[in-house]
Amino acid sequence: MSVYVDKDSPVVIQGFTGQHATFHAEEAMKFGTKVVGGVTPGKGGSTHLGLPVFNSVEEAVRETGATVSGIFVPPQLATDSLLEAAEAGVEIAVIIADGVPVQDMVRTKRYLAGRSTTIIGPNSPGIITPGECKVGIMPSHIYSKGRIGVVSRSGTLNYEAVSQMTARGLGQSTCVGIGGDPVNGTDFKTVLEEFQRDSETDVVVMIGEIGGQQEVEAARWAAQHMTKPLVCFIAGVSAPRGRRMGHAGAVIAGDSDTATAKLDAIEEMGHHTVRNPADIGEAVLRALKETG
Amino acid sequence: MNIHEYQAKELLRAYGVPVPPGEVVYSNRAAARVAEELGGSRWVVKAQIHAGGRGKAGGVKLANTPQKVAELADQMIGRRLATAQTDQEGQLVQRVLVERASKIEREFYLSLIVDRVSQRIVVIASAEGGVDVEEVAASNPDAMHKEYVDPGVGLLDFQCRKIATAIGLASRAASFTRLMKRIYRLFRDKDCLLLEINPFIVSEDGDLLALDGKMSFDDNALFRQGEIVELRDFDEEDPKEVEAFGHGLNYIALDGSVGCIVNGAGLAMATMDAIVLHGGRPANFLDVGGGASAEKVANAFRIVLKDPNVKAILVNIFAGINRCDWIAQGVVQATRDQRIEVPIVVRLAGTNVEEGRKILDESGLDLIQAEDLDDAAVKAVASLDGAVAGGVLQ
CATH class of the missing domain: 3.40.50.261 (Succinyl-CoA synthetase domains)
Structure with a gap:
């Protein structure tokens, strides 16, 4: 097992023939991902990277049996592509685009409420199960197979944390980037639930940021329901109030939104907290030792 | 992206939300002329900078004559205004809004935001307007009434009536509902992240008026909001x-x-x-x-x-x-x-x-x-x- 994706997950790429999609689809295939085809409206019937191109996700799903979609379209088109994927019965849809209008996500999530499609992102680096499957843009070579689950908002901070783990011989079960937007498809708590259920994950690392209360709510759930240790880092201790720090969701709106307030609350619940971003690897090692 | 109060009021007016009669000016002479054209016996001169806290910092003043309006405009234009929300140096005031002063009977607080917890647009209203709303929210959270909008159907009439009742406007629920739905439509159409009217008032003449207006927009949606992009003031950044x-x-x-x-x-x-x-x-x-x-x-x-x-x-x-x-x-x-x-x-x-x-x-x-x-x-x-x-x- 692992969470969300593994070596058998059939993946379709939306926006397949675009430059970025092509590059990342090739990378994913080299990594072992079972890419079964792609969608570019108007180019159906052709082949790209030796795989079939379809005009619609519905057709792609029907012909290939894809259950996962990597959505590599520009932000203006992202929610439409997501709705198309969900209507076609895709189980997991990953939106990479940074810059999706927030009200588009509000409407889309309402439309998809009650359906089974898991939405990862937008503004996400993707999902990776080392050695098996990558739907995203992460540099595959820094990841290694193992038993640490990682969930983060940011891409590069995820790479930073993972490289610290890999350097200490700590491989990862799955790494999930939920994205830096204020309204996102899947929240931290939902991913923690997945990792708690996963028999191949021993320790979970949650990497959050200033803004909102998602990390605190997830940690509160974990304190009551998780048997696996949770290590948490929150970026932005030095961030000023009221400014959006790159990510649309990274803005301190109130006292409880600050990195320090969130870390204090999470520490009080008994989780492992990391105050120095360079110490994430060491903290995971300590948490792992505690589990024996 | 943020805009000035006078720009927010133009948008509100375009959506049929009453705002006080007024005009933005760049000189003291124009300020006096506008006061005379507006008529009346009292005017308010408001420094136009994006930062809040203008009132307490001396950026909002009343005048009883057009001459006084010109004097106040002269004092404000070309000077830096430092408020609790600017740095110590303050922000350069390049224009002021001159409005006919409203006689206030009651003040309310009204805002809409995209709420990240509920992942919906939420309307927040309070009977305690005009003051520091963060203080009210902290000391008496029950005084802030919230209605969450289902994006599938939009803000509903009964929700507007609930808000009206919560802030003591039950007797005017019908006209309040009409305005509230226009404000919601503006928020939705223009991809706002925040729309705050503080205060929203009932005047002595019985009119509902937006006395202030603060709006900020989703940068990610500006590609489809050409009219809003035009309002960007780079001098504020x-x-x-x-x-x-x-x-x-x-x-x-x-x-x-x-x-x-x-x-x-x-x-x-x-x-x-x-x-x-x-x-x-x-x-x-x-x-x-x-x-x-x-x-x-x-x-x-x-x-x-x-x-x-x-x-x-x-x-x-x-x-x-x-x-x-x-x-x-x-x-x-x-x-x-x-x-x-x-x-x-x-x-x-x-x-x-x-x-x-x-x-x-x-x-x-x-x-x-x-x-x-x-x-x-x-x-x-x-x-x-x-x-x-x-x-x-x-």
Whole structure:
């Protein structure tokens, strides 16, 4: 097992023939991902990277049996592509685009409420199960197979944390980037639930940021329901109030939104907290030792 | 993106939400003329800057004659106004809004935001308007009435009636509902993140009026909001931030001395945090983004160095889509072309890291290389005192 994706997950790429999609689809295939085809409206019937191109996700799903979609379209088109994927019965849809209008996500999530499609992102680096499957843009070579689950908002901070783990011989079960937007498809708590259920994950690392209360709510759930240790880092201790720090969701709106307030609350619940971003690897090692 | 009060009021008026009669002016003479044209016996002169807290800072004043209106306009225009929300220097006032003063019977607070917890648009209303609403929210959260809008059907009449009742306007529920739905439509149509009317009033004549207006918009939706983009006032923004935006860089000026050039928002924040942990202070947040070319890196250096407080630069790149060799070339080029004299600490990791380090090594420049994030922060802070040379702590 692992969470969300593994070596058998059939993946379709939306926006397949675009430059970025092509590059990342090739990378994913080299990594072992079972890419079964792609969608570019108007180019159906052709082949790209030796795989079939379809005009619609519905057709792609029907012909290939894809259950996962990597959505590599520009932000203006992202929610439409997501709705198309969900209507076609895709189980997991990953939106990479940074810059999706927030009200588009509000409407889309309402439309998809009650359906089974898991939405990862937008503004996400993707999902990776080392050695098996990558739907995203992460540099595959820094990841290694193992038993640490990682969930983060940011891409590069995820790479930073993972490289610290890999350097200490700590491989990862799955790494999930939920994205830096204020309204996102899947929240931290939902991913923690997945990792708690996963028999191949021993320790979970949650990497959050200033803004909102998602990390605190997830940690509160974990304190009551998780048997696996949770290590948490929150970026932005030095961030000023009221400014959006790159990510649309990274803005301190109130006292409880600050990195320090969130870390204090999470520490009080008994989780492992990391105050120095360079110490994430060491903290995971300590948490792992505690589990024996 | 934020806009001025007078612009927000124009949008409200266009959507059929009553605002006091008034006009924005750029000179004292125009101010007096507008007061005369508006008629009446009392006017209010309001300094137009984006920051809040204008009232307490002397940026909102009443006048009983057109001459006094001109005097107040003269005092405000061309001066800097420092409020609780600006820096100490304050923001230059270039224009004032002259309005006929309203006789207030009751004041309310009204706002709409995109709420990240419920992932919906929420209307927040309170019978306690005009004052510091954060204080009300903190001391008496029950005084803030909230209605969450289902985006499938929009704001419903019964929700508007509930709000009206909660703030003591039950007898005017029908007219309030009409206005409330117009405000909601404006919020939705224009991709707002925040729309705040504080105060929203009932005048002595019995009219419902928006006495103030504050709006901010979703930057990610500006591609379809051409009319709103026109309202952007670059004078209200840090010129370095505006220039960075033009180069596809995300830069935010801060008040420390270590300039930061990083890829990715999360890592950029973490890098700032590491600097603080080791006793330094970041001069800025800067995300060069994915696919950073040598030119982009050079632009990043130029913008960071426009801040005279910068005494050292920390470049921290974890290349995923980026490539360390491109970044290294950019660093070398910028250091040569811009004759940079402050210490530069470079930490490279990820894609093509060996090639990148080799370019730095062979450049013959006095660049301080760092092994990892911690090492980079330690060296950057130490370099402020000249304690690092050739990558070694002295």
